[in-house]
Amino acid sequence: MPHIIASTAPRVSIVVPSYNVEATLEETLTALLAQTFQDLEVLVIDDGSSDRTAEIARSVPDRRLRLIRQKNRGLAGARNTGIFHARGTFIGFCDADDLWRPEKLAAHVHHLDSAPAVGISFSGSELIDTDSEPTGLSQQPRLTGITAAHVFKRNPIGNGSSPVIRRAALDAIAFRPEGETARDWWFDESFRQSEDIECWLRLALTTDWEIEGVPGLLTRYRVAPGGLSAGIDLQFAFWERMVEKLTPIAPEFFAREAPAARAYQLRYLARRAISAGNAPEAVARARASLAASLRPLVEEPAKTVTTLTATAVLATAGAGMIQRAMALVGRRAG
Numbered sequence: 001m002p003h004i005i006a007s008t009a010p011r012v013s014i015v016v017p018s019y020n021v022e023a024t025l026e027e028t029l030t031a032l033l034a035q036t037f038q039d040l041e042v043l044v045i046d047d048g049s050s051d052r053t054a055e056i057a058r059s060v061p062d063r064r065l066r067l068i069r070q071k072n073r074g075l076a077g078a079r080n081t082g083i084f085h086a087r088g089t090f091i092g093f094c095d096a097d098d099l100w101r102p103e104k105l106a107a108h109v110h111h112l113d114s115a116p117a118v119g120i121s122f123s124g125s126e127l128i129d130t131d132s133e134p135t136g137l138s139q140q141p142r143l144t145g146i147t148a149a150h151v152f153k154r155n156p157i158g159n160g161s162s163p164v165i166r167r168a169a170l171d172a173i174a175f176r177p178e179g180e181t182a183r184d185w186w187f188d189e190s191f192r193q194s195e196d197i198e199c200w201l202r203l204a205l206t207t208d209w210e211i212e213g214v215p216g217l218l219t220r221y222r223v224a225p226g227g228l229s230a231g232i233d234l235q236f237a238f239w240e241r242m243v244e245k246l247t248p249i250a251p252e253f254f255a256r257e258a259p260a261a262r263a264y265q266l267r268y269l270a271r272r273a274i275s276a277g278n279a280p281e282a283v284a285r286a287r288a289s290l291a292a293s294l295r296p297l298v299e300e301p302a303k304t305v306t307t308l309t310a311t312a313v314l315a316t317a318g319a320g321m322i323q324r325a326m327a328l329v330g331r332r333a334g
Contacts, residue, residue, distance in 0.1 A: 019078070118166070119169025162221075
């Protein structure tokens with residue numbers, strides 16, 4: 001069924017997947033509704049919450065906000081429901097514990113309007129803590145000249161609250177799996193992790209839409225304590241499942257790029273373990289990264305050596321030394 005947008009539809013729909021997020025939802029919605037670009041709607045997808053998520057969404061006195069409730073389908077399922085109900089030409093995503101800078105949406109709309117070949121527009125991200133204070137860390141990715149290999153190895157989009165996507169680009173990768181009768185899928189709901197990179201990579205491999213970023217740390221991405229070390233094994237398992245699923249689409253691409261991409265993924269997981277102070281996990285992932293491919297060491301020597309050094313320091317001197325070093329770097333950067 002084609003997606004028909006009424007003449008009175010907003011230009012942008014912002015989808016907010018929400019599951020038991022009463023602690024952060026109001027702040028997220030306030031940030032989205034305060035965008036300098038105002039021709040928007042915000043779709044809160046309550047994904048089977050058992051807390052006050054729906055009540056908080058209903059309490060917001062803004063007609064641009066719509067609440068849609070469903071039984072729990074996971075993050076990918078909540079995003080798909082949002083896309084299905086979205087009326088905008090452009091669709092943004094913001095998880096219910098993240099924030100947008102006021103000028104973020106305007107930057108993406110201008111970008112997509114001025115670059116008709118771009119299907120996904122994204123930005124860098126500032127990492128914040130549970131009190132919405134900067135951690136001193138950020139995601140400052142490559143913005144232009146992005147290929148499928150860049151998406152596979154480094155995922156410049158960074159996180160699910162960063163992109164604003166052209167509706168036509170999303171519809172180019174829509175599919176309906178066997179047994180689904182209600183609507184199409186854009187994100188693969190069988191993935192509980194890596195569903196975003198699977199979507200971006202599928203778009204890069206199967207369409208001509210380009211992926212580009214805009215300058216600035218316009219997304220504020222929340223990192224919860226303990227979240228850095230949680231689910232590392234599961235995340236890697238879903239990443240490997242993504243490779244298995246997409247390999248038939250472009251077997252030569254995966255034969256060429258998978259070893260290096262695997263090494264980058266393992267390096268990323270090692271850095272997560274370092275941030276969480278988990279020395280055995282960091283050592284295991286760092287060693288596995290080197291065994292998978294040395295291309296990260298050649299292509300990004302500074303970051304790779306830093307990761308290996310931090311792993312060694314954590315393993316020999318403990319988390320306290322890592323924390324003091326990070327604090328020192330933060331003061332110098334500040």
